[in-house]
């Protein structure tokens with residue numbers, strides 16, 4: 001009998017699995033990938049009597065394969081906070097799904113385990129950029145500010161490690177990173193004593209320092225745009241760096257353009273935190289553009305439209 005642990009390769013996925021396996025240790029086959037790789041249930045071989053735990057990936061995006069497992073008589077437990085759509089009807093499926101904006105999968109697992117490993121749920125919330133929810137979830141722990149900062153930093157680093165287009169871009173493959181964390185019931189002990197943490201911290205600092213040396217190609221009071229080179233470092237740092245830019249300049253919109261091997265640009269846009277609107281409208285003006293009001297992007301912008309994009313950004317957000 002095989003048990004599969006299927007989890008998103010970011011902080012939330014890792015911290016969710018870690019809590020479950022601290023409470024209920026078992027040998028399992030780990031299935032994960034880079035943060036954006038969410039079609040993970042398809043990697044599970046279905047066999048009657050086998051079981052699976054699925055964490056932090058949209059049921060909607062995995063429904064066909066979930067149904068395949070259930071039809072093979074596999075028992076599945078599913079925790080997630082992304083859009084689920086219709087949930088398959090089966091006595092073999094147990095779901096803990098809540099798409100509220102202030103929860104993450106690590107927090108849903110924490111509720112399931114009656115807060116047995118709460119510091120890891122707080123870490124997961126920080127990793128998913130839910131700072132207020134993290135601070136309120138942490139209240140019963142009576143942590144000092146510096147302890148809370150340590151969990152924030154840990155969540156940020158575990159989240160950062162998941163960004164990249166392939167596993168080769170990452171410092172640690174997410175399954176390896178989970179195995180490094182696995183022996184530690186206490187996140188503070190992991191932070192203070194494991195060389196994995198130091199390595200992640202050093203890599204993160206390097207990447208962020210390097211990102212900070214990239215001058216904007218457009219900068220006004222209302223918007224800024226940065227162009228990143230075609231390197232693994234760009235793919236690792238872009239998500240965390242744009243979160244930081246948004247927090248440091250809440251009235252400014254930000255665009256990060258990364259050069260792709262094809263010569264086109266992958267662009268991610270964050271609307272100003274203070275308004276959270278306009279990102280989708282800007283991106284939809286260009287082929288392969290789309291997204292939500294607060295965060296949107298263009299998947300493949302032809303290089304000769306980069307200036308037009310910059311002009312449209314200024315028109316959208318003002319100067």
Ligand SMILES: [Mn+2]
Pocket residue numbers: 012013056081104105128
């Ligand atoms: Mn999550």
